[in-house]
Amino acid sequence: MKINGKRRVLLKFKRLFFLLFAALVLNLFLNPLNQAAPKVQFSIVYTNDVMGEVEPCG
Amino acid sequence: MKKEGKKVLLLDTGNLLFRKPLLTETKRRDALLRVDLLIQSYNEMGYDAGNVGEKDLMMGLKFLSDVSQKAKFPFVSANLADKKTGKAIFKPYVIKEIAGLKIGILGLLDDQFIPTLQERDPGLSILEPFSTSKALTKSLRENCDLIIVLSQLGESKDMKLAKENREIDLILGGGGEAKKAVMERINEIPIYRLEPRGGYLGRIDYSLVNTKKPIKFLISSERDEMEKRLERLITRSMQIDAEMAKSGKQDEMKLKELRFLESKQKELEKTLVAFEDKNFYKHTAVPVQLAVADDPKIIKGLETYHAESAKLYKPMVAGLPEKELSEKEMIARIPKTSPFVGAISCKKCHDVNYRNWLKTKHAKASQTIIASPKYAQEECLACHSTGYGKIGEYATVEEIPFYLQGVQCEACHGEGKGHPGKGKIERKVTLGVCRNCHTKDQSPTFNYMAYLEKVGCKILK
Numbered sequence: 352m353k354i355n356g357k358r359r360v361l362l363k364f365k366r367l368f369f370l371l372f373a374a375l376v377l378n379l380f381l382n383p384l385n386q387a388a389p390k391v392q393f394s395i396v397y398t399n400d401v402m403g404e405v406e407p408c409g
Numbered sequence: 410m411k412k413e414g415k416k417v418l419l420l421d422t423g424n425l426l427f428r429k430p431l432l433t434e435t436k437r438r439d440a441l442l443r444v445d446l447l448i449q450s451y452n453e454m455g456y457d458a459g460n461v462g463e464k465d466l467m468m469g470l471k472f473l474s475d476v477s478q479k480a481k482f483p484f485v486s487a488n489l490a491d492k493k494t495g496k497a498i499f500k501p502y503v504i505k506e507i508a509g510l511k512i513g514i515l516g517l518l519d520d521q522f523i524p525t526l527q528e529r530d531p532g533l534s535i536l537e538p539f540s541t542s543k544a545l546t547k548s549l550r551e552n553c554d555l556i557i558v559l560s561q562l563g564e565s566k567d568m569k570l571a572k573e574n575r576e577i578d579l580i581l582g583g584g585g586e587a588k589k590a591v592m593e594r595i596n597e598i599p600i601y602r603l604e605p606r607g608g609y610l611g612r613i614d615y616s617l618v619n620t621k622k623p624i625k626f627l628i629s630s631e632r633d634e635m636e637k638r639l640e641r642l643i644t645r646s647m648q649i650d651a652e653m654a655k656s657g658k659q660d661e662m663k664l665k666e667l668r669f670l671e672s673k674q675k676e677l678e679k680t681l682v683a684f685e686d687k688n689f690y691k692h693t694a695v696p697v698q699l700a701v702a703d704d705p706k707i708i709k710g711l712e713t714y715h716a717e718s719a720k721l722y723k724p725m726v727a728g729l730p731e732k733e734l735s736e737k738e739m740i741a742r743i744p745k746t747s748p749f750v751g752a753i754s755c756k757k758c759h760d761v762n763y764r765n766w767l768k769t770k771h772a773k774a775s776q777t778i779i780a781s782p783k784y785a786q787e788e789c790l791a792c793h794s795t796g797y798g799k800i801g802e803y804a805t806v807e808e809i810p811f812y813l814q815g816v817q818c819e820a821c822h823g824e825g826k827g828h829p830g831k832g833k834i835e836r837k838v839t840l841g842v843c844r845n846c847h848t849k850d851q852s853p854t855f856n857y858m859a860y861l862e863k864v865g866c867k868i869l870k
Contacts (some may be wrong), residue, residue: 379687
């Protein structure tokens with residue numbers, strides 16, 4: 352009885368491991384590797400015609 | 410942003426130093442003070458490159474070369490060349506490294522400017538910008554991940570450039586006649602420019618998941634539309650914040666609007682996340698007055714400039730003889746040829762309106778420039794007097810004829826000559842008329858109905 356119980360636990364672990372592995376493969380398949388890769392982020396800040404003319408009022 | 414450790418390239422597309430020809434010695438000296446202030450401020454902000462604009466050459470090449478020595482950033486121009494050798498006077502381009510990418514930045518100047526340039530500097534030449542840029546971008550493409558053109562060609566030529574040169578990744582425009590902001594995309598090349606006068610900063614945030622050359626971006630009109638809506642929401646939120654900060658009150662209606670805008674903003678941002686697995690960029694025009702904190706060093710420099718500039722002009726406004734004149738004498742002194750007749754003439758029939766107007770800020774608009782040392786800045790007079798640019802330009806407050814001082818009736822209602830009867834008087838002052846001066850950057854808290862109440866024309870019961 353004791354051996355059967357141990358086997359059952361072992362089988363449960365095997366099944367769990369298999370399920371986890373399958374989930375991992377599925378996850379990688381659905382989310383390509385490049386998405387997990389760090390993004391390159393930067394900004395360009397600009398000004399133009401800082402001394403440009405405006406239309407006279409009135 | 411730089412202080413926060415963000416990766417930023419700070420660029421100027423040109424026309425930084427001067428506005429219009431400097432006709433008097435006082436204006437020349439004032440402009441030199443301003444150039445010093447601008448370069449000192451740009452150094453402080455950490456600009457990475459600046460393009461040469463037509464107006465930057467107003468005092469000649471020698472002057473600009475001297476200025477460029479004081480600048481801690483390079484001036485670039487690919488087509489401003491030595492007439493004899495054909496070689497570029499300034500660096501034609503610079504390559505900046507940011508976030509592991511190499512960005513090639515080149516400057517272009519409009520070759521239509523040749524005649525005036527050669528009058529001033531006969532040894533200079535402006536090469537044809539389209540072929541010059543084509544040759545340069547071809548070689549830059551080998552070394553650079555992205556190529557940016559800082560252009561002073563004007564809007565239509567920027568579009569032509571995008572049509573003819575597909576090596577370019579971004580055109581930041583300026584120059585030409587256009588006074589409006591531009592957000593275009595030709596051949597998938599974005600073209601951006603802001604309204605002139607530095608009221609806005611343009612910010613383009615890049616997010617790349619794939620940096621393999623050539624770098625391609627997601628172009629989606631759906632995404633563009635969402636970006637635009639998001640930008641409008643953010644700008645309105647900033648306006649409300651500024652209005653509440655100015656009044657010092659927590660207005661319930663405004664708080665409600667703010668909460669609504671924030672919830673909409675979050676919704677849009679959530680939707681935009683769906684696009685994040687692609688290379689994309691996002692452009693925002695940031696209103697400087699509302700969104701950028703003053704830097705103490707630059708403010709100090711500005712105060713010094715104002716003080717020095719004020720000394721040059723030596724105002725003598727207190728001695729205006731017109732103050733002592735009777736109404737009749739004043740009206741007699743208004744030139745018969747002038748299309749403007751002055752508020753004093755309107756008083757004959759609109760006495761109550763005139764007396765109301767006298768109590769308003771409009772009536773004192775010229776004096777407010779004198780009260781501030783900034784009065785020396787000629788451009789202020791366009792909105793702080795009446796008829797500026799239509800009957801002669803004046804450089805200082807003391808030069809304004811008495812019947813044009815302040816924002817008088819005719820500044821909003823039109824020229825009074827011939828009224829009543831003929832004339833160009835408009836009874837109703839539209840929002841568009843107010844917006845000539847109460848622009849988003851000059852008057853961010855402007856509200857048409859509320860401000861109309863303040864100007865005194867409405868007869869109070």
